[in-house]
Amino acid sequence: MNTLGSVLYLAAHPDDENTALIAALAQGRLVRTAYLSLTRGDGGQNLIGPEQRELLGLIRTQELLQARRIDGGEQFFTRANDFGFSKNATETFQIWDKEAVLSDVVWVIRKFRPDVIITRFPPTREAGHGHHEASCLLAIEAFEAAADPARFPEQLALVKPWQARRLLWNCYSRRNGQFSNIPPR
Numbered sequence: 723m724n725t726l727g728s729v730l731y732l733a734a735h736p737d738d739e740n741t742a743l744i745a746a747l748a749q750g751r752l753v754r755t756a757y758l759s760l761t762r763g764d765g766g767q768n769l770i771g772p773e774q775r776e777l778l779g780l781i782r783t784q785e786l787l788q789a790r791r792i793d794g795g796e797q798f799f800t801r802a803n804d805f806g807f808s809k810n811a812t813e814t815f816q817i818w819d820k821e822a823v824l825s826d827v828v829w830v831i832r833k834f835r836p837d838v839i840i841t842r843f844p845p846t847r848e849a850g851h852g853h854h855e856a857s858c859l860l861a862i863e864a865f866e867a868a869a870d871p872a873r874f875p876e877q878l879a880l881v882k883p884w885q886a887r888r889l890l891w892n893c894y895s896r897r898n899g900q901f902s903n904i905p906p907r
C-alpha cells in the first residue's frame with residue numbers, strides 16, 4: 723500500500739466505514755482518501771434524540787463530515803435513500819433508481835480519480851444488509867463504467883473518464899484491515 727496515491731472507500735451507510743483504515747491512509751500514509759457513503763443514513767435508528775428520517779440524515783451527514791475532519795478523509799454521498807432494512811440487493815434495486823445511483827458513483831470516481839477503490843462489503847449475502855450487497859455491486863459496475871466514455875457521457879463536459887487501477891474488498895471480522903479481490907457472487 724506504500725505507493726498508492728489515492729483511495730476511495732465505498733459502502734452504504736454513515737458508520738459502515740472503517741475509520742481506523744481511513745485515518746491510517748490519510749494521516750499515516752498521506753494517501754488522498756475519501757469515503758463514499760451511498761446513503762446519508764436517514765433510515766437508521768436515532769437512540770439519542772427525536773429526529774427521524776431526513777432530519778436524522780442531516781445529523782448523520784454532519785457526523786460523517788466531523789469524522790472526516792478528524793481522520794483527514796474527504797466525504798461523498800449519492801442520492802440513494804436509506805429506506806431501512808433490505809433483505810438483499812435485488813430488493814434494494816427495486817427501490818433505488820439503480821442507473822441514477824450508479825451515475826452518482828461514476829461521477830465521484832471521475833471527480834476524485836482514485837488509484838484504488840476499496841469496498842467495505844462483498845457482493846454476496848455475506849454482506850448482510852441489501853444496501854451493503856448493493857454497494858459492492860455498484861462499485862464493480864462503476865469501476866468499469868467510470869472509464870468508459872460511452873457511459874454517462876453528459877458528465878464529460880465537467881470530468882474525464884477515469885480508470886482506477888484496483889478494486890479491492892476490505893475483508894471484515896478477524897481479517898479487518900486486510901484486503902482481497904472482490905469475491906465472486
Ligand SMILES: [Zn+2]
Pocket residue numbers: 734735737738851854
Ligand atoms: Zn450499513
